[in-house]
Amino acid sequence: MQVLILFLLPMAFLLPPGARTAEIIGGWEAQPHSRPYMAYLKIRRGQKNSYCGGFLVAKDFVLTAAHCWGDAITVKLGAHDISEEEDSQQVIPVRRQIPHPNYNGNTYKNDIMLLQLTRRVKLTQAVGLLQLTSARHRWRPYPTCSVAGWGRTGLNVRTNVLQEVYLVVVNDTFCQYRYLYYFPSSMLCVGDPEDDKSINLGDSGGPLVCRGVAEGIVSRCISNSIKPPAVFTRISHFLRWIKANLPEI
Structure with missing residues (x-):
């Protein structure tokens, strides 16, 4: 963990205040109309x-x-x-x-x-x-959730069909070191730093669905050259x- 944090720390200073916002990376085509919301x-x-x-x-x-x-x-x-x-x-x-x-x-x-x-x-x-969450969760263990959207699936790779991917909610510490601005009370840190699956340009505003309810909203994401996690708005706070x-x- 200490090695990972030391690796993430310099990256935080390379990102602009509003890191690029949101697309499905490492996902797959969703079953048609399986997410009617x-x-x-x-x-x-x-x-x-x-x-x-x-x-x-x-x-x-x-x-x-x-x-x-x-x-x-x-x-x-x-x-x-x-x-x-x-x-x-x-x-x-x-x-x-x-x-x-x-x-x-x-x-x-x-x-x-x-x-x-x-x-x-x-x-x-x-x-x-889609039903909204009803509580301010501090999960232990952290859940695996899903997100979907029509954004790009890679650098300059576009799609017209809905894509989806499963992502894990991770400790706030990862995003606090990665992003210039991260507020744990109103944001969620999402995406395994050791995995290439995430969101990027195009999926902003989509829901993070955990255990059947909306827990987050796609807000900020990784760039094409930097691994997860990404930042979601924490719905329970609002x-x-x-x-x-x-x-x-």
Whole structure:
């Protein structure tokens, strides 16, 4: 452990305050519509388009990362292949973006946002809700969780079909040494430092699912040249804020 920490320490000073954000590395194609809560966000910011992940938490609300904001956002639900117009898909514009009022774009602190849709979705086998965690967990032992998204699967390697991977929640110490900013009370450190599996550019805002509930939101990630862990927003820390803005949760 001491050798690993000494190896990680100099890396922390090489990373910018907002290390690149989120894609599935070392994963595989998900079974179509096995994650009916997954949302694909098409984001317009000025003249540029980008995309993020998210997940359905109420019939007219999606939860995602605050850094996925835009001038306009369209949500695609019920998708497996985002390049196709599948019969299962529901495409709905966002009416209102509700980022956490204390979100900091430099440190990624409070990186959480609710999106209110212009209409309620129709729940189907391909479109469903994901339950949120109900407690602030400090696991022993740490659980293996899953994350999914449509981001790149490698350097300049893109995919249109939903990918997934299993990742382990690790001790906060790993992220405290790796990142310039890491706040254990509101963040989760995810990904085995000895494994190549992780997330990277494109999957921001997607859920970390542990034991059937959403525990985290993809926030910051590794770069192509640096191994895990990555940083997720700790949902349990924000339950009061979520309930205040979404009473039905």
